[in-house]
Amino acid sequence: MTQATTSLEGVKKAIGTKGKAVSTEVEKGAVRRFAEAIDDPNPLWTDGAHARKTRYGSIIAPPTFLRSLPKDDPRDRLMKEIPYKRGLDAGSEWEYFEPVRPGDIITSITTLTDIFERAGRLGPMLFLIVKTTYKNQLRRVVATQRSTRIVY
Amino acid sequence: MKRQLYYEDVEAGMELPSVTKHPTTKQLVMYAGASGDFYQIHYDKDFAQGTGLPSVIIHGALKNAFLGQLLTDWIGEEGVLKKLSCQYRGMDFPGEPITCKGKVTEKYVKNGKRYVECEIWVENGRGEKTTPGNATVILPSRRGRP
Numbered sequence A: 001m002t003q004a005t006t007s008l009e010g011v012k013k014a015i016g017t018k019g020k021a022v023s024t025e026v027e028k029g030a031v032r033r034f035a036e037a038i039d040d041p042n043p044l045w046t047d048g049a050h051a052r053k054t055r056y057g058s059i060i061a062p063p064t065f066l067r068s069l070p071k072d073d074p075r076d077r078l079m080k081e082i083p084y085k086r087g088l089d090a091g092s093e094w095e096y097f098e099p100v101r102p103g104d105i106i107t108s109i110t111t112l113t114d115i116f117e118r119a120g121r122l123g124p125m126l127f128l129i130v131k132t133t134y135k136n137q138l139r140r141v142v143a144t145q146r147s148t149r150i151v152y
Numbered sequence B: 001m002k003r004q005l006y007y008e009d010v011e012a013g014m015e016l017p018s019v020t021k022h023p024t025t026k027q028l029v030m031y032a033g034a035s036g037d038f039y040q041i042h043y044d045k046d047f048a049q050g051t052g053l054p055s056v057i058i059h060g061a062l063k064n065a066f067l068g069q070l071l072t073d074w075i076g077e078e079g080v081l082k083k084l085s086c087q088y089r090g091m092d093f094p095g096e097p098i099t100c101k102g103k104v105t106e107k108y109v110k111n112g113k114r115y116v117e118c119e120i121w122v123e124n125g126r127g128e129k130t131t132p133g134n135a136t137v138i139l140p141s142r143r144g145r146p
Helices: A002-012 A028-037 A048-052 A074-081 B025-035 B045-050 B060-075
Strands: A022-025 A087-096 A105-120 A123-135 A141-151 B019-021 B080-087 B098-110 B113-123 B129-138
Touching: A002 A074, A002 A105, A028 B025, A074 A105, A074 A123, A087 B060, A105 A141, B019 B060, B025 B060, B060 B080, B060 B098, B060 B113, B060 B129, B080 B113
Parallel strands: none
Antiparallel strands: A022 A105, A087 A141, A087 B080, A105 A123, A123 A141, B019 B098, B080 B129, B098 B113, B113 B129
């Protein structure tokens, strides 16, 4: 137990760590495949002719599409220092500012914002929380996402 | 085209039209590919059972996407989804239909925009809320823009 606590203190020092900025072009085909995978038939995600007649003027990406873009998550580097091997995604909080369109170049930066331990049914559980900020090529924030991972 | 929802149509306590999904293992593989989440607990039964799970489970993020559809279907093309959050509290499994539901908790005007707050959740066949959350949307007015 003492050992786990010691290593947890080391792990907690990583709070505030920022991952590298990762830029990706939003591809129309990737948006369509995402919409198909989530089984969402909204024509705004896939039908250019329909979308042009809306106030968006083009196809836009569904609300959670941004999570499919590659990112540099500081938690991935921490995992080898954590004594727990099993992980679960515990939730997500999104805030939206601008629509995301095919052709946009989105840059994501992920910051480790908190780490804390709780006693769970299966023993001690470590909560690792990050906030990802997504900006477009005009350097406008399109969305932020706070995500929680539990390891135990 | 669907009928547009307006701020005046909404009252606290009102239920959102539900969205039922029938996830399959095929859909989980499609979602793994489209989202880049290749954690094996979502498509490899032996691997999932090796970690103590009864079987492969639905990605929490896929349920997050289903809740996104609950809202974008409801608010229509003139509505704006501002916030969407959910917690993956309970597991859901392919082959078991799940339903996304929601209820309006509050409506208010702030800085000239018409906001509606909702409690949202994914419910399994036993009526358990496996994925509770919240959403904030901005709706147009029947009286036009302020």
